[in-house]
Amino acid sequence: NAGVTQTPKFRILKIGQSMTLQCTQDMNHNYMYWYRQDPGMGLKLIYYSVGAGITDKGEVPNGYNVSRSTTEDFPLRLELAAPSQTSVYFCASSYPGQGAPFFGQGTRLTVV
Amino acid sequence: AQTVTQSQPEMSVQEAETVTLSCTYDTSESDYYLFWYKQPPSRQMILVIRQEAYKQQNATENRFSVNFQKAAKSFSLKISDSQLGDAAMYFCAYSGYGNKLVFGAGTILRVKS
Numbered sequence: 001n002a003g004v005t006q007t008p009k010f011r012i013l014k015i016g017q018s019m020t021l022q023c024t025q026d027m028n029h030n031y032m033y034w035y036r037q038d039p040g041m042g043l044k045l046i047y048y049s050v051g052a053g054i055t056d057k058g059e060v061p062n063g064y065n066v067s068r069s070t071t072e073d074f075p076l077r078l079e080l081a082a083p084s085q086t087s088v089y090f091c092a093s094s095y096p097g098q099g100a101p102f103f104g105q106g107t108r109l110t111v112v
Numbered sequence: 113a114q115t116v117t118q119s120q121p122e123m124s125v126q127e128a129e130t131v132t133l134s135c136t137y138d139t140s141e142s143d144y145y146l147f148w149y150k151q152p153p154s155r156q157m158i159l160v161i162r163q164e165a166y167k168q169q170n171a172t173e174n175r176f177s178v179n180f181q182k183a184a185k186s187f188s189l190k191i192s193d194s195q196l197g198d199a200a201m202y203f204c205a206y207s208g209y210g211n212k213l214v215f216g217a218g219t220i221l222r223v224k225s
Contacts, residue, residue: 031211033212033213035213035215040217040218041217041218042116042203042215042216042217042218043157043203043213043215044215045212045213045214048210048212050210058212088155090157092157092213094211096211100145100147100159100162100207101211101213103156103157105155105156106155106156106157108155
């Protein structure tokens with residue numbers, strides 16, 4: 001049972017490039033989330049999804065897009081990367097009403 | 113919107129002693145969960161303990177326990193018999209309607225041998 005898997009673990013992007021952060025979970029969780037963690041800070045919600053085909057913005061959605069075509073996968077797309085998007089990105093999933101999401105290992109992204 | 117405040121950026125504890133990390137939160141919801149997550153240098157987010165707001169009894173997990181004061185909106189974490197492996201960043205988090213976690217800024221815990 002792999003839990004929540006994120007790829008890649010590390011990535012360096014140039015300003016203006018695009019990329020997709022992959023996230024997949026094998027726990028059949030309805031809810032999935034993307035968070036970012038800036039150095040020395042807590043996690044901030046970018047986007048979330050309560051099920052396949054349903055997504056919604058979190059606290060810091062600008063510069064990102066998501067899709068949820070299946071229960072298992074929740075990719076995060078960065079268009080036109082900017083230095084302000086340098087951060088560690090976490091994907092998480094949970095059952096509704098049970099509170100505690102399970103987190104992936106995170107992706108460290110640097111935009112130069 | 114819900115907010116979570118951790119007023120201690122950094123704490124230190126001697127090995128085998130007890131330390132308490134503070135957390136306060138603000139919400140108008142009556143049904144919610146509170147959590148403490150541990151983040152070691154590996155950056156993995158590890159659930160330490162959870163508390164359902166409707167339960168008056170404080171949660172306990174081995175050496176970790178909480179002091180949940182619902183009226184005061186306070187949720188502190190007590191670590192007993194501290195070990196070197198407890199050194200990490202600790203985050204307090206709130207989850208209400210929609211299961212979206214709101215995090216505090218974190219407290220770095222250092223354990224001295």
